[in-house]
Amino acid sequence: MLSATLFSRFFSFLAAWFALKLIPNKELGIVLFAYNIILFILPVSGLGLHQSLIRYGALLKTNKEKNSLFLYVFKKGLGVSFLLITTIFITTCIIHFQFLETKKYVILLSFIIIPSFLLEIIKAQLRLQHNNKRFAFVEIIQSLILVISVICFSYFLKELGYAIALVLAPMLTSFLFLNKININFKLKETINITNFKFWKYGFFASLSNVASQLLFVIDILLIGYLLANTEMVTNYRYISLIPFSMLFLPRVFMATDFVAFTEKIFDKKYIYNYIKSYMLLFTVISIFMVGLSYFFGNKIITLLDVNFTNYTDTFLILMVGVTGVFIFRGLFGNLLSSIGKAHINYYIATIALLLNVVSNYFLIPELGIKGAAITSAFLMWFTGILSCIWFLNLYKTLLQKQLK
Template sequence: MNLLKTYISNFLGRKGSYVFLATVFARLFSFIASWLALKLISNNELGVVLFAYNIIVFLIPISGLGLHQSLIRYGALLKEKEEKNSLFLYVFNKGILASIVLIALIIISSFFITFKFENTQLYVIILSFIILPSFIFEIIRAQFRLQHNNKSFAYTELTHSIIILFSVFLLSYFFKETGYAIALLITPLLASLLFIKKLNIDFKSKTKLSITNFSFWRYGFFASLSNVLTQLLFVIDILLIGHLLEDTVMVTNYRYISLIPFSLLFLPRVFIATDFVTFTENIYDKKYIVNYIKSYMLFFLITSCIMLLFSYLFAAQILTLLDPNFTQFVDTFLILMIGITGIYIFRGLFGNLLSSIGKAHINYYIASVALLINVCSNYYLIPKYGIKGAAITSAILMWFTGIISLFWFWFLYKKLLIKKA
């Protein structure tokens, strides 16, 4: 119990409670913003904007070629404040250039794609510009974490959600779907302008760092690709259900039944976002890392058991809140709940520890294999078991990727310590 108390105490000491509350409120405000857009804009026009936006959302993680990922990992290994600031400036300058190139490629590509819906190309072009302010916003957030200023990091999340709530309401009210697209675009821009001065960065500093080499770029690129594939893993089930069952009702059913389990994945992300810099700074201290792993796994093992017990006892009531007809899919809901405990206990921790030791490409390989298994398995299970088959595949892969991450981390971590010694 002392291990658990210390873990929670350290989390709170690093202002983890601010990160937790900001994340909860951000999700709430985001939901309200989506609901307002649905009420203010016709479904057809809104659907076109959302279709275009979903294309861009998949590309946002590779904005700046993933240099924001490199910033948080390599920045945590630097000792001096001046070095951290110089690394921020390097990422800022190079990342902006890379983001502009990516935007240009998207715009050029849009002219060679035949979109099914009218005005899709227009919104893809407009929304592609989100990539630049989103990248700047992410490196600002990363720099706050490097400064151990998780309180300000939490405020960035909260402020972003408040801006999007009000901008969506005002711009959608006056300019409908075009206003909604503009609201999505200006939100990260306004949030960045509000917080960039709080970093106290000397933009005239030009200290050259030896770490900004090929490995630095490679790490960020693969970390970002891993995030893209992880997002795709959550989307592929819905795409395959629609393709294999040819039943839009089942697509809707699965989308809403999986809504609660997948929404609960924010909890390990909150803890990792709060702790990543700290355990990366101490990555060569085996005793510290082992104690952190024990504490994390104990906390999320207990959390998972409580969550599964509650879900087992009240699954029908939970699904009834969404729609009384969903009670026939209790088994599917429980299978997904069992699946996310694999992310709670293993994947969330060891995936990030792999990134912490500079092996982000391993996460990419694991996600790639998981995606391949997902498609092959669903082609067999969905026609046989319906949406329950999709849930079985997802649950197995959540545990599979987590356990594989565990083995890869310990194998590579031991080699890292031997090399360091």
């Protein structure tokens, strides 16, 4: 899975690089501005039922039960996603955007919601089946389709083609793999866990992801709003591309291990050994990454564009911030979800979001995109340490209740 994710991230990076070379910065900035609005909403697709599927599915014993749960999530999630797209369409027609063409791209990119939801539940089902090989294959195929689509459509249709490519990649991938997960769609057996608690977990997990996603997206939105410069939107998007792309490392570990440690969540020795091993590994990786960025940051960002060398400090600040996710948040955020406390992640992300908006309103006008980077770096560490403290306290209480 690690090699597949590396491959996937490399091709996603290539797709972004080709878009930068084929589309003028100003026009690309408008699409990126609209895309970040959709990225903010995307975790709510299916009302977070894909989150409930992976957590509650890991606690089920038989494949038949897991398949029944998948069908329930599939049907309900598609309905919710369709309503979400309709809501976006109506709302977008009412709102006045700062940049021309934003409305068109928000509506077009909203169609990414349904195929993205389908992909999430397909990957969740593969993880429940412990079919990591096919899970990795899904990641590879999606990234290949993305880079080919971006090159072809951006070359002929420029920014419109780029938006089409972003929608097309998850759509084609979900169609290719929906029939590869061995689900009998005629199965009508119901299970008793699809109650209010099941929906509540998914809802708060999705809100947590919305708030967490907005921690990254809000920088783009506020840069666009406060500086009123689409080129600065593009600059920040690409300066942050490499640091934020590195976040795949904790995600791939969680994608591989989430089902396993959820199944063993009451095994105190196993969980604490996992925490120690994970934190040691990612501390070493973090030191290496920051050192590399400090000494070779200039050369690294010239891979994107030589004009970005003016923002080497911004790049380094973001790399330091990402290590907070590496060491703390990636691990303890998922551990909170594994014990059924996804709402805690939402509380943490909401607190961070409020701090983000307030801080950026002061720092972006004063320091430009470096101010946005400082805010993001601080909050990545803040949310990571807070999730660690919260998990350790809740886990101790959970184990005491289990003993009783």
